[in-house]
Amino acid sequence: MSAAPKIVFLDAASVDKLPTYDKFNELGEFTSYARTASAEFMEHATGAQVLITNKIELTAERIEQLPDLRLICVAATGTNNVDKDAAKARNIPVRNVSGYSTDSVAQLTMTALFAVAMDLIYLNRAVYEGHYGKAKDFTFWRHPFYELGGARFGIIGMGTIGRRVAELATAYGAKVVYYSSRGHDHDVPYPRAELDELLETCEVISIHCALTDDTRNLLGYAELKKMKPSAYLVNMARGGIVDEAALVRALNEDRIAGAAIDVFTEEPLPDDHVYLTVRDQHRLLLTPHVAWASVEARTRLIEGIMDNIRQGWE
Known part of the structure; x- marks a missing residue:
């Protein structure tokens, strides 16, 4: 993989207002959505080579419908929202960000x-x-x-x-x-x-x-x-x-x-x-699931996702 990838962030609402967020544009053709409803999933995800998800589920059925997909980045530590067996069957790496929060x-x-x-x-x-x-x-x-x-x-x-x-x-x-x-x-x-x-x-x-x-x-x-x-x-x-x-x-x-x-x-x-x-x-x-969300933690999360894309697209 060498050409700049098409990158889609499916649910970026919690991080998209941070200053470092704009650096995603340096990595490839970048599109982000604050949220992705179930009915919008295929419209948002189709054509993506790198898919970033926080809470959106990437089921086996969804992965199978995305022939261009080459890398899955989870904007979190846990990866339980991704069917890792389906990704492995397609040789699609699943990368998370640990320790940021x-x-x-x-x-x-x-x-x-x-x-x-x-x-x-x-x-x-x-x-x-x-x-x-x-x-x-x-x-x-x-x-x-x-x-x-x-x-x-x-x-x-x-x-x-x-x-x-x-x-x-x-x-x-x-x-x-x-x-x-x-x-x-x-x-x-x-x-x-x-x-x-x-x-x-x-x-x-x-x-x-x-x-x-x-x-x-x-x-x-x-x-x-x-x-x-x-x-x-x-x-x-x-x-x-x-x-x-x-x-x-x-x-x-x-x-x-x-x-x-x-x-x-x-x-x-x-x-x-x-x-x-x-x-x-x-x-x-x-409190409303906010422990993870200091500005510093969310900044580290963004930087970790970008590092995962760089490493996964070499």
Whole structure:
């Protein structure tokens, strides 16, 4: 492959306003679409030699209908939206971008934990709405909060992001332990524990593993009941790892102190989602799948995609 390729980005809405985005034009004939509906797929993808997808599924049927396709670039770490067997049968490489969002996800992990555990959203409103102004003392809070130093901090998934979160938690003085769904010991200075021990002993459970057959619904009601009533759950990984209805039940029954969730089984969140029925909203902090999306992370993502195109088109 030598001539400049025809490149199509199917769903570029999350990155197309960054300054580095225009550099795609230097790599070939570049076309991008903010979004691609199912009915628009063939219109947008036909003729592409390099296809970039974030969430759009490239099924075997779709790949077979694209005779010009020579390279698939996934604008993410995971490649589960591509039928890799179908691509391999056509000798089409599938390239992802790993590690681009590590610091961004780790940053929101700690921020979200502190926001829910320290009741910061309520306290902010209390000042603006005058509750603090009417207080009899110089200080004001609704419920006590605790320091992270000395607390046992459990991480599910000790990959790149899990390790970065472990470093940040350790900087606060937390005692990090981790669980590996595959039973692997990682080369890290933290002890590995079985899931039950992690749930039963930790003040924080932070999820950073991939969604696989082994981790789907890893935490159901039976597992959440094993957590300490003072513990917090943070999920910045994938929605399907936590049984969402079970989490609401656990919160409503005061089984755990609170949770911070950035990912959902259905995205965007539907109006009738079970999370929206939680009794005490201040105990369930919801953010719209934004942990990955710092400007720096999205810039690294774009640069990684461009590198993959350069390497794949040599």
